Amino acid sequence: xxxxxxxxxxxxxxxxxxxxxxxxxxxxxxxxxxxxxxxxxxxxxxxxxxxxxxxxxxxxxxxxxxxxxxxxxxxxxxxxxxxxxxxxxxxxxxxxxxxxxxxxxxxxxxxxxxxxxxxxxxxxxxxxxxxxxxxxxxxxxxxxxxxxxxxxxxxxxxxxxxxxxxxxxxxxxxxxxxxxxxxxxxxxxxxxxxxxxxxxxxxxxxxxxxxxxxxxxxxxxxxxxxxxxxxxxxxxxxxxxxxxxxxxxxxxxxxxxxxxxxxxxxxxxxxxxxxxxxxxxxxxxxxxxxxxxxxxxxxxxxxxxxxxxxxxxxxxxxxxxxxxxxxxxxxxxxxxxxxxxxxxxxx
Amino acid sequence: xxxxxxxxxxxxxxxxxxxxxxxxxxxxxxxxxxxxxxxxxxxxxxxxxxxxxxxxxxxxxxxxxxxxxxxxxxxxxxxxxxxxxxxxxxxxxxxxxxxxxxxxxxxxxxxxxxxxxxxxxxxxxxxxxxxxxxxxxxxxxxxxxxxxxxxxxxxxxxxxxxxxxxxxxxxxxxxxxxxxxxxxxxxxxxxxxxxxxxxxxxxxxxxxxxxxxxxxxxxxxxxxxxxxxxxxxxxxxxxxxxxxxxxx
Numbered sequence: 001x002x003x004x005x006x007x008x009x010x011x012x013x014x015x016x017x018x019x020x021x022x023x024x025x026x027x028x029x030x031x032x033x034x035x036x037x038x039x040x041x042x043x044x045x046x047x048x049x050x051x052x053x054x055x056x057x058x059x060x061x062x063x064x065x066x067x068x069x070x071x072x073x074x075x076x077x078x079x080x081x082x083x084x085x086x087x088x089x090x091x092x093x094x095x096x097x098x099x100x101x102x103x104x105x106x107x108x109x110x111x112x113x114x115x116x117x118x119x120x121x122x123x124x125x126x127x128x129x130x131x132x133x134x135x136x137x138x139x140x141x142x143x144x145x146x147x148x149x150x151x152x153x154x155x156x157x158x159x160x161x162x163x164x165x166x167x168x169x170x171x172x173x174x175x176x177x178x179x180x181x182x183x184x185x186x187x188x189x190x191x192x193x194x195x196x197x198x199x200x201x202x203x204x205x206x207x208x209x210x211x212x213x214x215x216x217x218x219x220x221x222x223x224x225x226x227x228x229x230x231x232x233x234x235x236x237x238x239x240x241x242x243x244x245x246x247x248x249x250x251x252x253x254x255x256x257x258x259x260x261x262x263x264x265x266x267x268x269x270x271x272x273x274x275x276x277x278x279x280x281x282x283x284x285x286x287x288x289x290x291x292x293x294x295x296x297x298x299x300x301x302x303x304x305x306x307x308x309x310x311x312x313x314x315x316x317x318x319x320x321x322x323x324x325x326x327x328x329x330x331x332x333x334x335x336x337x338x339x340x341x342x343x344x345x346x347x
Numbered sequence: 348x349x350x351x352x353x354x355x356x357x358x359x360x361x362x363x364x365x366x367x368x369x370x371x372x373x374x375x376x377x378x379x380x381x382x383x384x385x386x387x388x389x390x391x392x393x394x395x396x397x398x399x400x401x402x403x404x405x406x407x408x409x410x411x412x413x414x415x416x417x418x419x420x421x422x423x424x425x426x427x428x429x430x431x432x433x434x435x436x437x438x439x440x441x442x443x444x445x446x447x448x449x450x451x452x453x454x455x456x457x458x459x460x461x462x463x464x465x466x467x468x469x470x471x472x473x474x475x476x477x478x479x480x481x482x483x484x485x486x487x488x489x490x491x492x493x494x495x496x497x498x499x500x501x502x503x504x505x506x507x508x509x510x511x512x513x514x515x516x517x518x519x520x521x522x523x524x525x526x527x528x529x530x531x532x533x534x535x536x537x538x539x540x541x542x543x544x545x546x547x548x549x550x551x552x553x554x555x556x557x558x559x560x561x562x563x564x565x566x567x568x569x570x571x572x573x574x575x576x577x578x579x580x581x582x583x584x585x586x587x588x589x590x591x592x593x594x595x
Binding site for chain 2: 029030033034036037040041043044045150216217218219220223224239242245246249252253256259260
């Protein structure tokens with residue numbers, strides 16, 4: 001919980017990781033390139049006093065995670081969104097068992113989301129059923145640009161992917177987080193393309209599709225789709241840190257999101273450990289859209305409360321203390337989204 | 348490092364630089380020379396060798412290939428350049444792309460079965476986005492600086508736009524996607540150049556704004572990451588130019 005100027009905010013960090021990018025876990029040069037790329041993101045967009053040394057960054061472990069999020073970072077609840085990257089790392093990049101154990105040890109504070117890949121076919125479906133039970137899955141993080149053998153990726157509307165989505169419906173895994181951001185080892189055709197989200201969001205209205213990194217660098221395509229689909233959400237991971245380095249630009253992203261998808265569909269996340277939540281939460285609560293731009297803002301305290309935690313809490317049925325609650329349409333698939341934009345698009 | 352060169356040599360080096368400045372990052376809509384993507388230019392008796400670099404090892408290989416191939420084409424058009432070699436450094440597909448370029452293998456020939464036959468459609472998607480963003484910049488500047496009203500923007504023509512970098516950029520983008528650049532051509536058009544009805548103009552501009560924010564955001568990312576990635580390198584993001592060609 002974060003308290004500032006008499007207002008209390010319930011904070012959900014909707015995208016965190018417990019990774020091992022150390023040389024000992026790297027399978028090949030791409031494992032090194034991947035963690036180095038993450039470290040450049042971290043160095044480039046963090047405030048100087050929040051920059052870690054490289055060795056700590058490659059592996060920080062569970063205790064450091066708990067401290068950064070819950071002791072220092074004001075976070076009430078955090079959700080693991082792992083990238084597996086089995087072709088780059090011996091035990092995967094995201095540390096499944098370690099994160100799962102940490103989740104068990106900290107009931108109510110952590111949620112573990114796992115991943116699936118439709119290219120594993122029937123075997124993968126079987127695995128998903130086992131994982132859902134063992135991991136108590138409420139959500140998954142999908143990485144459509146992951147390499148698998150000769151394939152450079154897949155799409156959410158591939159026939160096998162649809163079978164997995166149907167299985168998610170059966171298993172009660174209702175939150176489908178999809179990485180649609182700055183690309184990594186992409187497939188050639190649609191590394192950033194969000195069109196597949198459009199198709200499956202229409203077909204699976206009982207699932208929530210959370211587009212991580214708000215589709216940057218295809219923000220407009222994401223907004224256009226999300227305006228028309230009430231079960232499409234935007235995760236602010238990677239967009240968040242611009243609040244420090246380029247606040248004017250962050251205002252434009254946030255302004256566009258509020259216009260197109262509305263305050264009930266935007267989720268805060270630090271993308272820990274790329275960035276730590278403490279400074280992001282502080283800056284976000286202090287943040288204001290520029291008064292000079294009449295088409296934006298001002299952003300209200302209520303909107304900030306929803307974005308910082310209440311929307312994600314609704315998607316994950318988290319228990320929010322009475323005094324911190326607000327009504328939100330998040331999770332309500334019949335709710336109108338960004339009514340102004342939606343009407344304009346429909347006409 | 349640049350070497351001190353006689354006038355004749357400087358001319359070739361500047362022609363090479365000018366040729367590279369015509370190559371744009373399709374996503375960012377900015378010249379690779381402005382973005383710091385040209386790491387070095389070496390001119391010798393045999394030809395011209397250019398090394399390119401990108402913000403991360405994982406920049407999309409299709410865009411990486413587009414820029415490297417465009418650079419190769421642009422350099423081959425420089426008279427007297429000799430043998431042209433373009434090499435992409437520090438990318439996860441560097442070896443593959445460099446070999447493909449050396450063999451003129453084309454995109455599909457370089458990447459194999461999962462690649463599209465050609466990158467023309469991809470290029471066109473981003474040219475359209477660049478046009479949409481450029482249109483928004485022109486129109487918003489006009490609304491800010493004149494008493495022109497949103498209600499009559501559907502009638503706005505290119506001839507009514509004040510000159511300057513925004514307009515020049517718009518005309519270039521229009522040419523790229525085959526739209527007219529005459530003074531009577533309409534400014535606010537859809538992606539195929541068709542007029543936009545008066546009632547649809549506000550949404551068209553709103554969408555155009557989201558496109559602009561998206562393109563600019565990616566540019567912020569890429570510039571920042573490139574600077575972080577190469578901040579230890581002597582000379583930072585400047586282009587190292589070496590010219591050892593003997594005057595003929």
